[in-house]
Amino acid sequence: MNCKLIPQSLCTVAALTGVTPLMSQQKETPGQPNIVVFIADDAGMDYGCYGNKGISTPNIDRLASKGIRFEKAFLTSPQSSPSRTSMMTGKFAHTIGTQDLHTGIDADTKMMPYYFKQAGYTTACMLKTHWGPNGDKQFDRIIKGTYLPDQGPLSKEVFANYRQFLDDTKGEPFFLWVGFIDPHRPYNRKKCPQVNTPGKVTVPPYLVDGEDTRRDLADYYNEISRMDDNIGTMLKEMEKRHLLDNTIIVFLSDNGMPFPRAKGTLYDSGIQTPLIFVWDKKIQPGTKHTNGLVSTIDLAPTLLSLAGIEVPEDMYGRGFKDLLFDPSRRGSEYIFSERNWHDTDEYIRCVRSEKYKLIYNAYYELPHGTSMDLSTSLSWYELKKHQRQGSLQKSQTQIFECPRAMVEIYDLEKDPDELDNVADLAEYKAPGSVLARKMVEWQKATKDHPWWKNRRPDQNDRITGFPLFMNRPPLWVE
Structure with a gap:
């Protein structure tokens, strides 16, 4: 790939995904x-x-x-x-x-x-x-x-x-x-x-x-x-x-x-x-x-x-x-995704290969954020009812964990539902390090903002789902 023909940031993204941008095929x-x-x-x-x-x-x-x-x-x-x-x-x-x-x-x-x-x-x-x-x-x-x-x-x-x-x-x-x-x-x-x-x-x-x-x-x-x-x-x-x-x-x-x-x-x-x-x-x-x-x-x-x-x-x-x-x-080879404010504020980033996924949670001291349409659903209320009764299965408690892990790593071949975070196992340190490096490089190449820059108040409660505000809260003022 001739990086003189396209911006350096795009060359970086191409290197991260593992595929050359389709520049020579546009006239085919x-x-x-x-x-x-x-x-x-x-x-x-x-x-x-x-x-x-x-x-x-x-x-x-x-x-x-x-x-x-x-x-x-x-x-x-x-x-x-x-x-x-x-x-x-x-x-x-x-x-x-x-x-x-x-x-x-x-x-x-x-x-x-x-x-x-x-x-x-x-x-x-x-x-x-x-x-x-x-x-x-x-x-x-x-x-x-x-x-x-x-x-x-x-x-x-x-x-x-x-x-x-x-x-x-x-x-x-x-x-x-x-x-x-x-x-x-x-x-x-x-x-x-x-x-x-x-x-x-x-x-x-x-x-x-x-x-x-x-x-x-x-x-x-x-x-x-x-x-x-x-x-x-x-x-x-x-x-x-x-x-x-x-x-x-x-x-x-x-x-x-x-x-x-x-x-x-x-x-x-x-x-x-x-x-x-x-x-x-x-x-x-x-x-x-x-x-x-x-x-x-x-x-x-x-x-x-x-x-x-x-x-x-x-x-x-x-x-x-x-x-x-x-x-x-x-x-x-890799895809990248992000989650930001959506009724509750989040700063989550992920990088995924065919075999592994790494998720970064900046607000790890808080439980997973939810949106008001989800937290007023029949499925949400059934989860909360069983949580009160202490009858949730381990696979159903993931979104209620607090604090949650800052880093989640999943072996997608063994765990396609992403229920077992293996970031604390020695055998996943090497592939996890590769994914972490890819994520940081992607964030730099695409001008991602730091986690502390864009924080907003939540619109609804993370624990109960109850709406605190009916209108979107403003950005924090520094």
Whole structure:
């Protein structure tokens, strides 16, 4: 790699991930395919195509059968707005100042639609965005029609405006970002089709396998199924217009499922994402990638390069275009993720390889922070009830530990659920030291702030989950 061609910080990130940035491949793909990104809100890995037999997701499963499914894809944050701004810009949230929840991008930060517009694309987004007004301005069109998670399925207005957008862009390449709010809380059973049952859900070991938790998981499954149905409707509309022949379809989520010890944490339950790419006659149907890791920091440069657009040099992400067409090729050696303010303040960083993960907790004297949507859920209350009774299993006490370890190391081959912190075992000192060095180098290369600089008060109590404030507290004043 010729480091004279790109910023030194990007060379450092390339060295950390173990893969050279995709700079020489930007002109390999002729033509301008349409690009449609479907992004779920708070959906984990619960789909039929990812092995969950208790959920109905026929349309997402069909996408996986027609394209490539990534088994080891990860997010740069387990929080909505930091995650979305990162994947849209190819930069880490702490680099562009969007690390705290509900923080939009500034007027100078460029997102994908800016570059697509420069290349002749019509750009649009619909439903949830969560990158602020400066981000919205970079799209040609905001497709009207919003919905909230407790208001039922998408309205006729939403689909009518979607169809109108397709009419208006006939014959011209377009980039469309579809931000679903499903399966974000709150849940409304009366307005969501009940297609999944509590008896067939998969209860992870860090939750109590009880009636309330199963009901909670079934509600979550049902919202994923509702999203799946809406995706099917939108795909059929494109199919009727013969658009799918030259349209790249992407499906992913912004963070893990909205349950305790998942969303908002840097365990895989919080940062692993489904990732599916479909491109008819270009990507081999029914393939999967398992060799190495993929990060959503790489989404923007990948989509730009697929459209034949030059990847900006200031993006930290690298393209993984080659993996789409040859799943045997190896992905990244390491991925990095961060957790900052989200109703409770945190400063957590992690680095993950295929075999090991290291998590750094700056506020180790405090229990894990939680968000108000999680701490008012049926699953949370069932955990707290069993905690009072002293009947929690060891795997269910992890988020209540106080003080917690400043450093957590997990052997992912032996402990895929990340329940046994082995940082105090001699045999893990060497691999842990490698990960620690990689993390510090990544923080320096991406201009991460020190843990003490951005502290905020908590919005809700970490122990009980009770909301202290209804509005976001200000930053500490030094």
